[in-house]
């Protein structure tokens with residue numbers, strides 16, 4: 578019997594509780610989830626790839642079916658390289674939908690066998706984003722209920738520097 582694998586790609590700069598919720602829900606549908614951190618995104622990241630890997634590995638350390646990896650260049654090339662043709666992403670609102678729609682069509686053009694599964698956010702995460710969490714912590718707020726304690730700790734360390 579073949580192993581059902583899906584990739585959850587993203588910037589994860591930093592991971593939010595919304596990301597964690599989507600990944601944990603995705604794992605119920607697959608044997609293995611690969612959380613794939615994009616090294617180069619159009620966004621200026623605050624955390625290095627190694628720091629993002631470290632946070633996600635810590636968050637999922639008890640989940641044997643979740644692997645954390647990173648990739649350079651195109652997502653479709655990474656999917657081909659590891660032989661996976663299923664992507665899982667979360668959707669919070671209409672602007673996510675439009676962004677995902679565009680990305681999906683572009684990725685599908687490049688890799689027609691690729692399929693996409695979208696999980697709708699659970700209500701309590703619909704307002705969360707990596708940038709909101711960064712701003713909250715950088716300005717002295719608390720992010721309880723929005724991100725894992727390791728993320729808050731790492732953001733505070735960045736602030737000190």
Ligand code: PNS
Pocket residue numbers: 586587588589615617618619620650651652653679680681683684
């Ligand atoms: O968490 P994000 O920033 O919404 O994730 C976006 C991500 C990383 C999935 C997307 O930017 C991506 O796939 N980047 C890798 C480069 C690539 O393949 N770009 C073409 C996308 S159509």
